[in-house]
Amino acid sequence: MKPVKIKCPYCGCPAILRPASYVHGDRAKEKYLYVCAGYPKCDAYVSIHRGTLIPKGTLAKGDLRHSRIEAHKAMALLWEHHIMTRTQAYQWIRYRFGLRSKHAHIGQFSEYMCSQLIAECHDILKNHHIIAS
Ligand SMILES: [Zn+2]
Structure with missing residues (x-):
């Protein structure tokens, strides 16, 4: 390698x-x-x-590393609560953000994208009454 x-x-x-x-x-x-x-x-x-x-x-520097970790955690809740499978969750972010698959990784995300993703995940979790609105 x-x-x-x-x-x-x-x-x-x-x-x-x-x-x-x-x-x-x-x-x-x-x-x-x-x-x-x-x-x-x-x-x-x-x-x-x-x-x-x-x-x-x-x-990534500290703030962005932190944002990416938080974005990963928010997204993981979607499959931990069986709202989507992991594969479906990644398909959803590709669709939602209009990304090609090679860019549809949180490791490629900017701080802005991370905060958008966290907000979207929280909306879904609220709709499923998993987190309080
Ligand atoms: Zn440098």
């Missing part, structure tokens, strides 16, 4: 495949991350799909 060539969208530096411990130290849960060459001055990185060297999306 070869590392993928990607650039940091914030500063334009190349991303370097590094052991996750480079960023997270002993707390590292994953094996590898793509980390901006400007790290730690530029705090941008992204994890990889398990068993591959494929990045989960674009490099």
